[in-house]
Amino acid sequence: AQKITQTQPGMFVQEKEAVTLDCTYDTSDPSYGLFWYKQPSSGEMIFLIYQGSYDQQNATEGRYSLNFQKARKSANLVISASQLGDSAMYFCAMATGGFKTIFGAGTRLFVKA
Amino acid sequence: NAGVTQTPKFQVLKTGQSMTLQCAQDMNHEYMSWYRQDPGMGLRLIHYSVGAGITDQGEVPNGYNVSRSTTEDFPLRLLSAAPSQTSVYFCASSYIKSQDTEAFFGQGTRLTVV
Numbered sequence: 236a237q238k239i240t241q242t243q244p245g246m247f248v249q250e251k252e253a254v255t256l257d258c259t260y261d262t263s264d265p266s267y268g269l270f271w272y273k274q275p276s277s278g279e280m281i282f283l284i285y286q287g288s289y290d291q292q293n294a295t296e297g298r299y300s301l302n303f304q305k306a307r308k309s310a311n312l313v314i315s316a317s318q319l320g321d322s323a324m325y326f327c328a329m330a331t332g333g334f335k336t337i338f339g340a341g342t343r344l345f346v347k348a
Numbered sequence: 349n350a351g352v353t354q355t356p357k358f359q360v361l362k363t364g365q366s367m368t369l370q371c372a373q374d375m376n377h378e379y380m381s382w383y384r385q386d387p388g389m390g391l392r393l394i395h396y397s398v399g400a401g402i403t404d405q406g407e408v409p410n411g412y413n414v415s416r417s418t419t420e421d422f423p424l425r426l427l428s429a430a431p432s433q434t435s436v437y438f439c440a441s442s443y444i445k446s447q448d449t450e451a452f453f454g455q456g457t458r459l460t461v462v
Binding site: 268270272278279280281282285287290294326328330333334335336337338339340341 | 379381383389390391392393396398404406407436438440442444446447449450451452453455456
């Protein structure tokens with residue numbers, strides 16, 4: 236069975252510091268994709284970053300990077316130089332078998348000034 | 349999210365009524381999906397499509413139908429609304445290719461079934 240786990244219900248980070256949001260996954264499918272999304276309090280869903288299971292390098296997108304450790308089945312999101320606008324809910328998701336996607340429960344990030 | 353148009357934004361239905369949520373994208377993406385989000389939870393996949401004419405069930409498909417006659421459109425039909433279908437619904441459109449991957453969501457539909 237496919238499973239996504241986000242163990243941190245809430246996280247605090249000081250503005251301008253880096254923060255890591257944890258995500259572990261489980262699947263027996265050798266081909267899968269991992270996503271991170273941001274959901275601000277306004278409710279919209281924003282795609283941040285993607286890592287394919289066969290991608291050789293860890294994904295990066297601006298201040299976001301995905302620390303992909305395949306053997307440990309983890310796909311942590313690192314946000315560098317946190318900004319107040321980063322305060323939001325963050326979801327990790329996994330797609331397998333074509334595009335069948337499951338989401339984690341999410342981590343709420345609070346950025347302190 | 350100019351690329352994904354989802355309507356309506358709000359809807360109230362009576363139990364037993366049917367309705368269609370509309371979703372359209374203009375980016376020629378092959379992947380489209382419908383999700384529901386219940387309070388305090390992550391998104392759950394209802395149905396998805398990997399191209400025109402191809403759809404498949406997600407985690408919570410019961411009570412919903414989809415079709416994908418064109419690349420652009422992916423409507424979600426509620427057959428006979430039930431209070432358990434009260435939720436926020438999101439349509440998504442994606443292109444998957446390593447670092448070129450992109451995904452866009454519609455603005456969401458807040459559905460209440462009374």
